Amino acid sequence: MVAALAAAMAAVFLWGCGAFQDIRPQAEEAADERIYIQDNGEMVIVGFSQIGSESIWRTANTNSIQRALTKERGYFLITDNARQKQENQIKAIRRYISQRVDYIVLSPITESGWDTVLEEAREAGIPVILADRCVDADASLYTTWVGTDSFQEGEKAGRWLEENLKEKNRLYEDINIVILQGTPGSSAERGRTEGFASVASRYGNWHILDCQSGDFTTAKGKEIMEQFLASYPDIDVVVSQNDDMTFGAMEAIAEAGLTMGVGGDIALISFDAVKEALELVRKGKINVDIECNPEQGEYIHRVIQKLEQGLAVEKAYEVEEMVFTYRNVTEYLDKRTY
Ligand code: AHR
Numbered sequence: 001m002v003a004a005l006a007a008a009m010a011a012v013f014l015w016g017c018g019a020f021q022d023i024r025p026q027a028e029e030a031a032d033e034r035i036y037i038q039d040n041g042e043m044v045i046v047g048f049s050q051i052g053s054e055s056i057w058r059t060a061n062t063n064s065i066q067r068a069l070t071k072e073r074g075y076f077l078i079t080d081n082a083r084q085k086q087e088n089q090i091k092a093i094r095r096y097i098s099q100r101v102d103y104i105v106l107s108p109i110t111e112s113g114w115d116t117v118l119e120e121a122r123e124a125g126i127p128v129i130l131a132d133r134c135v136d137a138d139a140s141l142y143t144t145w146v147g148t149d150s151f152q153e154g155e156k157a158g159r160w161l162e163e164n165l166k167e168k169n170r171l172y173e174d175i176n177i178v179i180l181q182g183t184p185g186s187s188a189e190r191g192r193t194e195g196f197a198s199v200a201s202r203y204g205n206w207h208i209l210d211c212q213s214g215d216f217t218t219a220k221g222k223e224i225m226e227q228f229l230a231s232y233p234d235i236d237v238v239v240s241q242n243d244d245m246t247f248g249a250m251e252a253i254a255e256a257g258l259t260m261g262v263g264g265d266i267a268l269i270s271f272d273a274v275k276e277a278l279e280l281v282r283k284g285k286i287n288v289d290i291e292c293n294p295e296q297g298e299y300i301h302r303v304i305q306k307l308e309q310g311l312a313v314e315k316a317y318e319v320e321e322m323v324f325t326y327r328n329v330t331e332y333l334d335k336r337t338y
Contacts (some may be wrong), residue, residue, distance in 0.1 A: 002136060007032070008040055008273065012212070013194040015121060020188070041076050042210040042288055043075060043076040043105075044074055044075050044076070044102050044103070044304065045069070045075075045076045045077075045099075045100075045101040045102045045310065046075055046076070046077050046078070046101060046102065046103045046104075046105055046304070047071055047078045047080070047092065047093070047095070047096030047099065047101040047104050047105070048065060048069075048077060048078065048079045048080065048081065048104075048105040048106075048107075048131075048277060049080050049089045049092040049093055049096075049104070049105070049106045049107065050062050050065075050079060050080065050081055050107050050131075051084065051108075051109045051132075051187065052082055052083050052084040052109075052170060053081060054084060054183075054215065054216045054244070055111075055216050055217070055242055055243070055244040055272070056243065056244060056272070056276065056338060057228045057243070057244075057272045057274055057292060057294050057338075058216075058294075059338070060274070060294040060337075060338035061107070061131075061132060061294035062079065062081075063338070064081065064200045064256050064294055064295045064296055064297035064298075065077075065079075065105065065131070065296065065297040065300060067161070067297055068297025068298050068300060068301040069297065069300070069301060069304075073301065074325070076309035078096070078099075079100070080092035080095075082109065084109065084215075085106075085109075085297050086110060086113055089108065089109060090117045090174055090334070092274075093117050093120075093121060094117065094120065094322070095104065096112060096121075096126070097121055097124045098125060100124070100126075101126060101174060101305075102126070103126065103127050103128075103129060103304060104121055104126055104127070104128045104129070105128075105129045105130075105131050106128055106129070106130055106131065106142075107130075107131045107132045107133060107298060108130065108133050108134070108135050108186075108187075109133070109186060110183070110184075110185040110186050110265060111133070111135055111136040111185060111186065111187050111190065112133060112135070112136050112185065114135045114141070115137045115138070115139045115141065117123070118137055118141035118142060119141060121141075122140075122141055124147070127142075127143040127307060128141070128142040128143055128269065128298050129142070129143055129145075129146065129300055129304070130142050130143075130144070130145040130146070130147065131146050131147060131296055132146075132147045132148065132188075132294075132296060133147060133150075133186055133188055133256055133328060134147065134187040135187075139162050139315060143303075143307070143313065144303055144313045144314060144315055144316065144317065145156070145315065145316045145317070146296050146299045146300050146303060146316075146317045147296065147316075147317075147318065147319070148188075148292050148293055148319055148321060149318055149320065149321075150187055150188045150189075150190070150191020150192050150195065150292075151191040151192075151194055151195040151198075152191075152195060152321075153191065153192055153271060153291075153321065154191055154192035154193060154194060154195020154196040154197070154198070155193070155196070155198055155199060155293060156195075157196050157198055157199075157239060157269045157271070157288070157290050158195065158196045158197075158198065158199025158289050159199055159268075160201070160269065160287075160288045160290075160323060160325075161175075161206075161269065162199060162203075163238065164267070164287070164288075169232060171203075172203075172205055173205060174205050174207060175203075175205060175207065175236045175277045176204045176207050176209050176232065176234050176235050176236045176237070177200070177206060177207065177208050177209065177235075177236065177237045177238075177239060178208075178209050178210050178211070178225075178228045178232065178235055178237075178238055178239070178273030179193065179196070179208060179210070179211040179212075179238075179239045179240075179241070180212065180213075180214040180221055180224055180225065180238065180239070180240040180241060180246075180249060181193060181211055181212065181213045181214065181241050182213065182214070182215070182216040182241040182242055182245075183213065183215055183216055184186055184213050187242070188216075188242075189213070189241060192194070192241045192271060193211065193241075196239055209228075209231075209232050209235070210228055210231070210232065212224045212227070212228070214240070214241075214245040214248065214249075215245075216241070216242045216244060216245060217244055217245065217248070218244045218245065218247045218248040221240065221244060221245025221246065221247070221248030221249050222249065222251050222252045223248070224245075224249075224254065225238070225248060225249035225252035226255075226256075229252060229253070229256045229258075235266055235276050236266065236267065237266065237267045237268075237269065238253075238260075238266055238267070238268050238269065239269045239338055240268065240269065240270050240271070241271050241294075242270070242271050243270050243271065243272040243273070243274050243276070243277035243289070244272075246270040246277060246286060247276070247277075250268070250280075250285065250286075251266070253266055260284045260285060260286075261280075261283075261284045261285040261286060261287055262284035262287055262326060263284070264285075267287045268285070268286045268287050268288075269287060269288050269290070270286050270288070270290070271289070271290045271291075272289070272290075272291070272292045272293055273289040273290070273291040273292070273322070273324050273336075274338055275333070275336040275337070275338060276321060277289050278329050278332065278333050278336055279333065280332060281325065281326060282326060282327045282329045282333060283326075284326050287325065288323060288325050289323075289324045289325075289329075290321070290324075291299045291321040291322045291323065292321065293319040293321050294338065295319065295321060296319055299317050299319060303317070305334070319325070
């Protein structure tokens with residue numbers, strides 16, 4: 001294991017040192033080809049700092065990046081799993097800088113605390129591509145961002161509730177809401193909380209009884225939902241900021257002897273739209289699932305292709321996302337791979 005790691009590191013150093021001789025521009029569409037063909041056969045080294053593996057979504061996101069940045073396309077990809085700790089991500093970035101990788105892909109656990117290490121990457125001349133979540137650092141400290149608009153996701157959740165209550169003629173009734181939040185301080189948590197609040201604030205009769213973090217995990221989601229149920233006897237709506245927490249919340253609700261979903265005691269609004277959750281949407285157990293698209297690898301590949309060709313890239317690339325209810329979910333279910 002240690003020997004294999006040492007060999008990989010040595011390879012990284014060797015590949016990392018040369019300058020590219022010949023850049024052959026390619027059409028963006030030629031995604032299956034190598035990023036470009038070089039006389040000396042050098043590869044493009046990418047250090048990827050992933051947050052962890054807290055959710056089904058996260059694993060799908062890691063897979064998407066690993067599927068896109070392959071050896072066949074000319075990449076040497078080093079992936080680090082930070083196990084939910086920002087300090088591990090910072091260590092990984094420093095390691096990538098000392099290994100002189102060509103690009104750093106960072107999926108930042110929280111928004112704040114990145115300025116120093118991003119400054120170090122800039123001084124080393126290594127472009128940083130942010131993936132999935134955002135940072136609150138100066139935009140000059142990273143090259144581009146490929147991810148999802150969490151505020152818009154939260155807003156979509158609020159608008160769904162608005163429409164649903166309208167359909168039932170309940171828009172002006174008192175509605176009790178609890179929110180299972182994701183990792184505190186992450187752009188996914190902040191965006192979804194603020195986006196939902198932007199709609200909720202228009203209705204004095206929507207009462208947000210409580211917001212607690214379930215850390216984007218099933219176990220914590222269940223634990224927090226149990227506390228909500230013990231504290232609030234009349235919950236109408238659960239806004240759960242990812243599917244994994246929703247699975248935990250569903251267990252807690254069932255154990256409390258209540259029903260959920262379409263026509264149930266408690267309406268469930270979830271985020272991510274992984275296959276397992278979409279099955280539950282189809283069955284009417286989850287009312288709505290706001291998609292957060294983990295398929296970001298191809299976008300990152302295309303960004304690197306452009307940069308390798310010396311072309312300018314945008315400061316932000318948003319992946320496409322949908323909203324699923326029992327009305328539209330069936331046609332998408334078969335195509336879901338994660
Ligand atoms: O940042 C995206 C969020 O992180 C997803 O909603 C969640 O499942 C993941 O862990």
